[in-house]
Every structure is written in structure tokens, then in C-alpha cells.
Amino acid sequence: MSVFISGEEVEQHASRDSCWIIVHGKVFDVTDFLDEHPGGSKIILKYAGKDATEAYEPIHPPDAITSNLPTDKHLGAVDPNTITQVVREVTEADSRRAALVASRPPLDEVLNLHDFEAVARVVLPEKAWAYYSSASDDEITIRENRLAYQRVWFRPRVLRNVATVDWSTKILGQKSSLPVYISATALGKLGHPDGELNLTRAAGKHGVIQMIATLASCSFDEMVDAAVPDQQFFLQLYVNRDRDITKRYVQHAEKRGVKALFITVDAPQLGRREKDMRLKLVGDEATSEVQKGQAVPKDQGVARAISAFIDPSLCWEDIPWFQSITKMPIILKGVATAEDAILAYEAGVQGIVLSNHGGRQLDTARSGLEILTEVTAALRARGAFPSPAFDIFVDGGVRRASDVLKALALGAKAVGVGRPFIYAFSAYGQEGVEKAIQIFRDELEMNMRLLGVRTLDELRPEMVDASAIRSHVGSQPDDKLYQNTYQPLALAQFRTAKL
Numbered sequence: 001m002s003v004f005i006s007g008e009e010v011e012q013h014a015s016r017d018s019c020w021i022i023v024h025g026k027v028f029d030v031t032d033f034l035d036e037h038p039g040g041s042k043i044i045l046k047y048a049g050k051d052a053t054e055a056y057e058p059i060h061p062p063d064a065i066t067s068n069l070p071t072d073k074h075l076g077a078v079d080p081n082t083i084t085q086v087v088r089e090v091t092e093a094d095s096r097r098a099a100l101v102a103s104r105p106p107l108d109e110v111l112n113l114h115d116f117e118a119v120a121r122v123v124l125p126e127k128a129w130a131y132y133s134s135a136s137d138d139e140i141t142i143r144e145n146r147l148a149y150q151r152v153w154f155r156p157r158v159l160r161n162v163a164t165v166d167w168s169t170k171i172l173g174q175k176s177s178l179p180v181y182i183s184a185t186a187l188g189k190l191g192h193p194d195g196e197l198n199l200t201r202a203a204g205k206h207g208v209i210q211m212i213a214t215l216a217s218c219s220f221d222e223m224v225d226a227a228v229p230d231q232q233f234f235l236q237l238y239v240n241r242d243r244d245i246t247k248r249y250v251q252h253a254e255k256r257g258v259k260a261l262f263i264t265v266d267a268p269q270l271g272r273r274e275k276d277m278r279l280k281l282v283g284d285e286a287t288s289e290v291q292k293g294q295a296v297p298k299d300q301g302v303a304r305a306i307s308a309f310i311d312p313s314l315c316w317e318d319i320p321w322f323q324s325i326t327k328m329p330i331i332l333k334g335v336a337t338a339e340d341a342i343l344a345y346e347a348g349v350q351g352i353v354l355s356n357h358g359g360r361q362l363d364t365a366r367s368g369l370e371i372l373t374e375v376t377a378a379l380r381a382r383g384a385f386p387s388p389a390f391d392i393f394v395d396g397g398v399r400r401a402s403d404v405l406k407a408l409a410l411g412a413k414a415v416g417v418g419r420p421f422i423y424a425f426s427a428y429g430q431e432g433v434e435k436a437i438q439i440f441r442d443e444l445e446m447n448m449r450l451l452g453v454r455t456l457d458e459l460r461p462e463m464v465d466a467s468a469i470r471s472h473v474g475s476q477p478d479d480k481l482y483q484n485t486y487q488p489l490a491l492a493q494f495r496t497a498k499l
Helices: 007-011 031-036 053-059 064-068 092-102 113-123 126-133 140-150 197-206 220-225 243-255 274-278 301-305 316-325 338-347 368-381 401-409 419-451 480-485
Strands: 020-023 026-029 074-078 169-171 174-176 180-182 210-212 233-237 261-264 330-335 351-354 391-395 414-417
Touching: 007 020, 020 053, 092 113, 113 126, 113 419, 113 480, 126 274, 126 419, 140 368, 140 401, 180 210, 197 210, 197 220, 197 419, 210 220, 220 233, 220 243, 233 243, 243 261, 243 316, 316 330, 316 338, 330 338, 338 351, 338 368, 351 368, 368 391, 368 401, 401 414, 401 419, 414 419
Parallel strands: 180 414, 210 233, 233 261, 261 330, 330 351, 351 391, 391 414
Antiparallel strands: 020 026, 026 074, 169 174
16 A cells, blocks of 8 residues: 655654655655765755755756665655645746746757857856856866867868768667767756757657766656657666666666667766856855754765766776676777777777767866877777777767768767757757757758768768867967857855845
């Protein structure tokens, strides 16, 4: 028999000594979990005795609370007839955001992916923008990801019949209408109520492959259930300290038809993303009374708060275990050197993603595009490139179809794009993602014709000049569109003085 708990009883457990909360209609006793919560106990205590779903949902995977709390702390369902209905106050910030959304540029005036970022920066709540846009330390690498593409120049061929061009491809054996896949990005509901479902629906409609993120706001099954027939997915994996949890997750994904497993290997600890961290030091949480005298870290940021489960012991010796639990192709996401690319090839995985995690991990790490030139040379010398059994992917900094073509000409099989699609649905929902896909199509058609290629197979390394790719200091034009949306880091701020 189901256990029903009255709202009045939940309200009686609203202290540090006895803290119950409601999430998705279920009651949980989180008293013993308060000091273990990566984001600190303060935010939980703010919702003690209350329904915390609205605060919980955007920044946690749907099963985070059920996975982290012992089953004896799952107290039962709340009786919906006994919950006190509280009308949410419409704040000045809410009204301002609604006005900004209403005044967005019409979607037909969005001409490029930079436009989505510019609109998202204005309409997103401050904490959502900080989480999505932040990068590690001095944010040098996130900027280098863009600059690297501008140090590679085209060598176009002329007088070729390019009346018809075709940019469709296969990625790990799966058909794709673009040489681009939607790379895994977390916490989609921070930007839009439908979260990652915006990506799923748009990707299914237009034949693009979506990589499902471990830390998505929507559940894995929600996204797969929303797919159209024959829609393909990849899975991004943060490896859990509890390998049984990882095994169940991977095997469930395989049973549901996911076509490839991308294991993130560059995040034994998440980087210090100061824009995200900075907002944990200000606002109503900073002045709350409930934690006075308690030594709880205040500088975690959203990223750290949701990622404490990640296993820092993950190593090369674990690869055979992953190969034993799944038949999916295994791709290592976050390779940054030729040495590790060769180790990956020798380990028998099916590919690598040359990536610096969107500039969010080790600052001053090189761009995926620069690493690509090093990796292809090393693998070619090893007799392992090109290889039908080992694919190379690149992500980070892609904002134009010309970026995609440069990466493919230099040896990448396809390119991952993350933030631009987040900004697209944060600004315009599913229609924004569809428009972003169309922008890639339009730019690919134009650039392929101007470059003199009819299919992606005709791209060759000699069609680009990458001789300056390692010149990290040099004269080059400013990227005005990128600089207009990039938000410089800030220093510590004074509180408003009480006079």
C-alpha cells in the first residue's frame, strides 16, 4: 500500500534537526544529507518543509535525489490535497525578463549562431547565463577555441561543377544530415522549461544526432521517448564512483538503442568556473540566517554542486571493463595530446574527441583544432590514420560552417557543437534549434561551393593552410561578433552599504 504524507506533516520538519522536502510529489528526509550536499546545506534548508521541485529540477538530473539518498529516506508520496497552495510572487526580475523575451528580435532576423548567444545573454536569468557561459580560471582556452579557427586559412579550388553539393554523412555508422552532432551539455532547464527536449525534437525532425548528457535536466528516458522513429542518439558518460550505477546506466542506454558511448576523460575534477562560482557568493543565499556559524563552502557554483559523484580514479586500466559491459562503440571524449590518442587507438576504442571541455577544465589547454594536426600526424606515422575503425572528432569553439569544413579537411570525421544549441533554445525554444540547424545548412552550401567541393569526401588537407595553427601570439583581425557576446570576468564586488 502506498504511503501518503500530509503537507502539514511535511511542514513540521523544517529545521536542521529534522529536514524533509518534497520533490516531484515525493517526500524525502534529507536531514543526514545536509552537510554532504555539494552545494552546501543552505539551499536545502531554504526549502525545508516545503516543495523544492522548482529549485531542484533545473540543476539536478531527475534521479539525483533517489540515487543519492538511502531508500529508508524515501518517505512516500505527499497527499496533493493537503499541500498549501502558495501563489508565487511575480518579482521585478520576472517582469523584466518577460518584457525582454517579448522584445526579442524575430527569429527571421537571426542570421548566425552568434545572434543566438547575444539574445540568450539578455533573456537568461543571471545564474543560468553564468553556468552556460563560464569557463575555467582566466578563460584563456575558451577564447583560444575561437581564435584557433581563425588561424587556419582556406585554399579554395575553382572551376569545379558545384551546382549540387551534399553535406550529409555517416557518424559512427549512423546517418546524419550534417557533419555536426549536438554535443552533450548539462542543465537545459536552466534555459528553457522543456530543457533538452528542445534538442531531441529538433534533431529528430532534421536528421541530426543528439548526444545525451549524463547531467541533463531531462531524464534519459524522457528524451528517448520523445524521439521519432529511427532517430539516433549517442550517450555522454561521466563515470560514477559506484561502477554498478555506471553499468546499469550504460546497459540501459544500449537496450534503448543508443549507438555510441562517449566517455568523458578530462574531468576527474571540474574546473574552477568563476562566473558560476561568483554568483554563489551573492544574492539572498549570502545573507540568509540559517547557516550562521557553519563552515559550508560558498564557492562551489552550480557545476561543482551537481558533479560530486564523478570518479577521479578513472584510468586506462578501466577501458577493458567498459568494453566488457557494452557492445556500443566507445569514444574517449577529452583527449588532448597525440600520445593519448595513440594509447586510445592501442586500447581498441573506436574513436576520440579532441576537446578541452569547452574551455571549462584546464585553462591554457590547446584547442581541439590545434590538437587535430598533431594527432593525425602521429597516427599516420603509426599506420593508424586514416582508419575505418578509429574516428577522430573535434569540439569547442565552432560557430560557423567554415569551422566545420576546416576541421574535416584536417582529418576530423565530424564536429561536436554544444553551447550554440543551448543558446538557441534558451532564446527561442525548439524553433531556435531548428533555425540553428538551417544556418549550418545554408553556410555549408555556400562554403562548399566557394571551396570547390561537392561532397565532404572531396575535402583534402591541402584545401586549408594550417601552418599558423600553433602561433598563439600574432596579428589577426578581432572577432567582433564573438567579442560582443563574450562577457569578461569580474572581480570581487562590494556589498551595498547599509547607511
